[in-house]
Amino acid sequence: MIKSMDEFTLTINGKQIETKETIGVINPATEEIVGHAPVASKNDLDLAVKAARSAFPKWASRSFEERSELILQFANAISENQKELASLLTLEQGKPLSFAEREINMAVYWLKESANHRLSTEVLEESETTYIEKHYTPLGVVGAIVPWNFPVLLAMFKIPLALLSGNTLIVKPSPYTPLTTLKIGEIASTIFPDGVYNTLSGDDALGPMITGHPGIDKVSFTGSTATGKKIMESAAKNLKRVTLELGGNDAAIILPDVSIDEVIQPIFWGMFLNSGQVCINAKRIFVHHDIYDKFVDKLIEYAKTVRVGNGLEPASQLGPVQNLVQYKKVKNLIKEAKQNGLKFAFEGEAPRSGYFIPVTIVDNPPENARVVTEEAFGPIVPLLKYQSYEEVIERANRSQYGLGGSIWGKDIELAKSIADKLETGTVWINEIGALSPTIPFGGHKQSGYGIEGSVEGLKEYTNTKIIRINKR
Structure with missing residues (x-):
C-alpha cells in the first residue's frame, strides 16, 4: 500500500x-x-x-x-x-x-x-x-x-x-x-x-x-x-x-505509607517515558519527608539499570531529545541549575554524539528554581520534600498549568481527598498516564x-x- x-x-x-x-x-x-x-x-x-x-x-x-x-x-x-x-x-x-x-x-x-x-x-x-x-x-x-x-x-x-x-x-x-x-x-x-x-x-x-x-x-x-x-x-x-x-507541569505526590519497592518502577517511567517528552509525565515529585531519603535511594538504584541510546539498538530504553532546539533548552536548564548550586542526586550515562541527555534527578531544589517552575520536557526531574498534606496540595497547585497529577499510597480515601483538591484535568491514583479513547481528557488553567x-x-x-x- x-x-x-x-x-x-x-x-x-x-x-x-x-x-x-x-x-x-x-x-x-x-x-x-x-x-x-x-x-x-x-x-x-x-x-x-x-x-x-x-x-x-x-x-x-x-x-x-x-x-x-x-x-x-x-x-x-x-x-x-x-x-x-x-x-x-x-x-x-x-x-x-x-x-x-x-x-x-x-x-x-x-x-x-x-x-x-x-x-x-x-x-x-x-x-x-x-x-x-x-x-x-x-x-x-x-x-x-x-x-x-x-x-x-x-x-x-x-x-x-x-x-x-x-x-x-x-x-x-x-x-x-x-x-x-x-x-x-x-x-x-x-x-x-x-x-x-x-x-x-x-x-x-x-x-x-x-x-x-x-x-x-x-x-x-x-x-x-x-x-x-x-x-x-x-x-x-x-x-x-x-x-x-x-503544556503541563504535573505533580506526583508520594504518601508516607507507600510501598516504595512496588512503585519505583512505574513512577520512574511516569517521569522519564519518552525521555521526559510527554505532556502528562510527572515533572515535580513531592515525597513525604519521612520516606524521602529511602525513596531517593531506590529511585537512583533503578535509574542505574536504564539504558539511554540509539532507538534502533535493541538494548536502548530511552532515546535522545527529539530536536536541537529542545536539546539546547534542556541543556541550558541543567547548566543554570548547576551554576545556582542545586544538588544533583543522580546523573546517568548517555552517548556523547546526538541529542542525548542522561537521566537527571535534582535533589530538593528551591520552589522558585526553573527546574521546578518550568516544564522541562526532557529527562530532568526535581524531587521535593513535603511535610503536611495541606502544604503539598498548595505547592502542587502553585502552577500556571493544570493538566494532570498523580498520588501514590495505600490509603485510598486519603489519596482521593487530596485528588479532589488538585487543580488538574486528570488525577491518577497509584498509576500515571493512563488514557483511553472512551474517557474525556483535557487540562485546567493554561x-x-x-x-x-x-x-x-x-x-x-x-x-x-x-x-x-x-x-x-
Whole structure:
C-alpha cells in the first residue's frame, strides 16, 4: 500500500503531490538526515482547503456507520504497515523501536475504539403543543496540528473524531517529525473519498497559515502553551473553533505509607517515558519527608539499570531529545541549575554524539528554581520534600498549568481527598498516564481548552442545532 519509504509527498484531494522546496528531517540519535519532507506553499494549502470543502457535503451526508467503517479500514491498513511505519518513526523521532511499535499499535487501537462513538438526535420536549429536537452537525473543514513527541498517536486523538462526526480534514505534522504522518496520509488516500483526508507538511510558516485560513472551521492543536495562545489569537479573527491540548507541569505526590519497592518502577517511567517528552509525565515529585531519603535511594538504584541510546539498538530504553532546539533548552536548564548550586542526586550515562541527555534527578531544589517552575520536557526531574498534606496540595497547585497529577499510597480515601483538591484535568491514583479513547481528557488553567477523547470529545467537532415544531 505504501509505494516507497524513501519518497515523501503531500496528500491533497486523494493525490500525492511533490513540492519544489523540501526540508531535511534529522535523526536525533545520529544528527543525520533520514528523509526530505515537502514544504507546502500557500497555494498547496488553498488547494487542500478547496478539496476538503468540496468533499464535505457528501461526507457529512453519510451515516455514522458508513464513516465508521472507513475509519476501521484505515486502522487495519495502518496495522498492516506497522513494521515499516515504526522503523520510520524511530528514525525521525528517536524513541526506541519497541516504543515506536507500541505507538503505532496504540494509534490503531485509538482509531478502532473511537470509531464506535455515536451522536444521535435527542428529543428535548414532546408535548401536545411542542416538539423539540437537538441535532449535532459537523463544522466543516478541520485542521489537525500534531506535535513531535508522539506524532502518530496524538494525531489519532483528533483524526477519527473529526472524520466520524462528518468533517473533512487537513493534517499537519511537526516539521521535526513529518515523515511517518505523510506515509499515513498516503494510506488514507486509498481509503477515504478524495478530499476527505489531506496531509500537508511544511516549515514554521505553515501552522499560522492554517490557523488563519478563513476556509478552515476548526483547529485542534497539541503542543506548547505559548503556541496555543497564538493559535487562539489567530482563530479569534473569524471565530474559528479550537481545541488546545497544551503544556503541563504535573505533580506526583508520594504518601508516607507507600510501598516504595512496588512503585519505583512505574513512577520512574511516569517521569522519564519518552525521555521526559510527554505532556502528562510527572515533572515535580513531592515525597513525604519521612520516606524521602529511602525513596531517593531506590529511585537512583533503578535509574542505574536504564539504558539511554540509539532507538534502533535493541538494548536502548530511552532515546535522545527529539530536536536541537529542545536539546539546547534542556541543556541550558541543567547548566543554570548547576551554576545556582542545586544538588544533583543522580546523573546517568548517555552517548556523547546526538541529542542525548542522561537521566537527571535534582535533589530538593528551591520552589522558585526553573527546574521546578518550568516544564522541562526532557529527562530532568526535581524531587521535593513535603511535610503536611495541606502544604503539598498548595505547592502542587502553585502552577500556571493544570493538566494532570498523580498520588501514590495505600490509603485510598486519603489519596482521593487530596485528588479532589488538585487543580488538574486528570488525577491518577497509584498509576500515571493512563488514557483511553472512551474517557474525556483535557487540562485546567493554561494546560488547555476543550476536551479530547470520548463522546464529549466527539461533540467538540460539531455544532448544536435545535429544531422546534409548534404543533398547535
